[in-house]
Amino acid sequence: MTVTITPAVLQDVAELRQLYFEVYGHGYPVPLGSDPAEMRRLIADAHTHWLVARKPGTGELAGSVVVQTDPGSRIGKLVGLVVHPVHREGGLAGRLTGAVCTGALATGSLDSIYTTVRVVTEGPQHIVVRNGFRPLGLMPNAVEVAGCESLALFARYADDVLDRREQVPYVPAPLAPLLTAAEEASGIGYANVRPAEAPDAGPPTGPAAPSTTAMEIVTARSFVNRRFLEQFPDPAGRFFPLHSPNAILTPENGEFEAYADLDPVTGSCSLIAVHPCAAAMAHALEPLMTAVTRTGVDYVETLLPLSDTAGLSAFLAAGFVPSALYPAMRRLGDRFHDYVVLSRTNRQIDFRATAVSSLVQPYLSAYLRAWTATYLPLHEVVS
Known part of the structure; x- marks a missing residue:
């Protein structure tokens, strides 16, 4: 199909809303397809790349795609790819994807784009x-779209980025299946990374004992952001691209503050940072999960450097499962550092309706191994 691909303009907003509605109905959970104010903001934003496809002659809107960027982290996110049902033949989705990513990377301001x-x-x-x-x-x-759904993570890199990755000598042993999956699926090597068992600290005592204290949630966005910047004045302590906190979760005794991006519409929560450190909340996972569940959230994820053995061990001990690996995610100087996505869901996982291609199958196998090791007693696994 012949189409013309051009940057979106403010006059496209009404037609774009109609396009997203025709494809997703009222179930599209992203504001860029439903909120006119947010759509106008993104179209006018110099750091956002938004392309539309139109049929020549009639000018009929056939598709749309966006790359949002975080200039400070040099990372972009491909979102909002949509093609009208009558135009899905002919590879338009692929053409839009290629055009917007090539254009965004050509600016030289991005090291990677994920989706x-x-x-x-x-x-x-x-x-x-x-x-x-x-x-x-x-x-x-x-995410909650047409029911509870799983997502696969992908990334595209600028030239030479992967050649400048900082090597990590060892990681907590539960990450080994994920690294093996990454080698198989993405071709990125981890052969020299050694698994290291976390030290046995014995039964928890004192402040590390399992917490039953009720968790309080502060959701005043402006206050949360001010407090976040006060607690993390160094940008190095608040790396979570394209997310900003809108809530603080803290126990009544105030021993830690967990900063989160809560999204009840999608049923998800990104745990952006913990003050004073990630280990401080490891014993309080259950009341934290109970608190976010009351907001309509069933899924919590966090992002940690692959080199942060202590932080990774704390979240693994708290029931988080390693689910994705983002090589060369963060640039520090001339080197790039790998990050790990760890997640926890309160809802029963059902993969029967999940169409996992051979591209992602190694990660599904790794996740199942990690989940089994975390949540099933050893005798149930070996029996």
Whole structure:
């Protein structure tokens, strides 16, 4: 099909809203397809790349795609890819993906672009891979769209980025299956990384004892952001691209403050940072999960450097499961550092309706191994 692909303009907003509605109905959980004010803001934003496809002659809107960027972290996110049902033949989704990512990377302001892909069908997984994206993981129960759905993570890199990765000598042993999956699925090597068992600290006592204290949630966005910047004045302590906190979760005794991006619409929560450190909340996972569940959230994820053995061990001990690996996610000087996505879901995981392609299958196997090791007693696994 012949189309013209051009940057979106403010006059496209009404037609774009109609396009997203025709494809998703009222179930599209992203504001860029439903909130006119947010759509106008993004179209006018110099750091956002928004393309539309139109049929020549009639000018009929056939598709849309966006790359949002975080200039400070040099990371972009591919979102909002949509093609009208009558125009889905002819590879338009792939052409839009290629055009917007090539244009965004050509600016020289991005080191990588990531995207999360619904796995209700295999098609979108193949579209992004054909456009240079590498599969990086699987996040079960990560979003509420047409019911509870899982997402696959993919990333595309600028030239030479992966050649400048900082090597990590060892990681907590439960991460080994994820690293093996990354080697198989993405071709990124981890052969020299050694698994290291976390030290046995014995039964928890004192402040590390399991907490039953009720968790309080502060959701005044402006206050949360001011407090966040006060607690983390160094940008190095608040790395979570394209997310900002809108809530603080803290126990009544105030021993820690967990900063989160809560999104009840999608049923998800990104745990952005913990003050004074990640280990401070490891014993309080259950009341934290109970608190976010009351807001309508069933899925919690966090992002930690692959080199942060202590932080990773704390979250692993608290029931988080390693679900994705983002190599070369963060630039520090001239080197790039790998990050790990760890997640926890309160809802029963059901993969029967999940269309996991061979591209993502290694991550599904790794997740199942990690989940089993975390939540099933050893005798149940070996019997």
